[in-house]
Amino acid sequence: MELKLTNIGNSVGMILPKEARDKMKVGNGDSVYITETPEGYKITPYDPEFDKEMEAARKLMKKRRAALRELAK
Secondary structure (H helix, E strand, C coil): CCCCEEEECCEEEECCCHHHHHHHCCCCCCCCEEEEECCEEEEECCCHHHHHHHHHHHHHHHHCHHHHHHHHC
């Protein structure tokens, strides 16, 4: 899918077609994230930093499972 850059006020942007917005489940006012990959750039509605933080939290919760169970009582 080819997208053209266009002037939007004093900025340059691109318009995502409805088909792409529907597949990503995003709409007006939502945020999307762009990350660099070996193949180029990737646009996603998911925050890659949040994914890294959640992975670290999962590892900690697995390691400290007994302590978290006690705290939950």
